[in-house]
Structures are given as structure tokens and as C-alpha cells.
Amino acid sequence: MFSEARWRSLATVSSAFGWAMVACLLGIALARSLPQVRARFGAIERGFYLSAIAWFAVFAFACAANAR
Numbered sequence: 001m002f003s004e005a006r007w008r009s010l011a012t013v014s015s016a017f018g019w020a021m022v023a024c025l026l027g028i029a030l031a032r033s034l035p036q037v038r039a040r041f042g043a044i045e046r047g048f049y050l051s052a053i054a055w056f057a058v059f060a061f062a063c064a065a066n067a068r
Contacts, residue, residue, distance in 0.1 A: 017055040024048035
């Protein structure tokens with residue numbers, strides 16, 4: 001069973017993914033308004049999707065491991 005310390009250790013991972021998502025969302029906003037960044041819109045959007053899916057995967061695995 002997951003101890004409380006293990007859940008706390010995931011807080012760092014969660015924060016890192018959260019900040020990555022925030023950075024990507026800011027990049028998306030800039031790409032919509034600045035022509036210089038517009039060419040990178042797709043890459044920035046994929047970065048957001050990747051960080052969101054990775055966050056879900058990490059916590060799905062943690063919850064599944066905790067359920068055992």
C-alpha cells in the first residue's frame with residue numbers, strides 16, 4: 001500500500017507537470033497573438049498534450065498501485 005510519504009513524493013512530479021502545462025498554455029496564447037511564435041503553435045500544443053497525458057498516466061499508475 002502506498003504510504004503517505006510516497007504520495008508526497010508525487011507532489012514534486014505533479015508540480016513539474018503542472019508548470020509545464022502552464023508554460024505551454026502561455027506559449028499557445030503567445031502563438032495566437034505573435035506571428036514569430038505562430039509557426040511553433042503545433043509543437044507547443046503537442047507539448048501541452050504530452051504533459052497532461054503524462055500527468056494522468058503517472059497518477060493512474062499510482063492509484064492502481066495503491067489499490068492493490
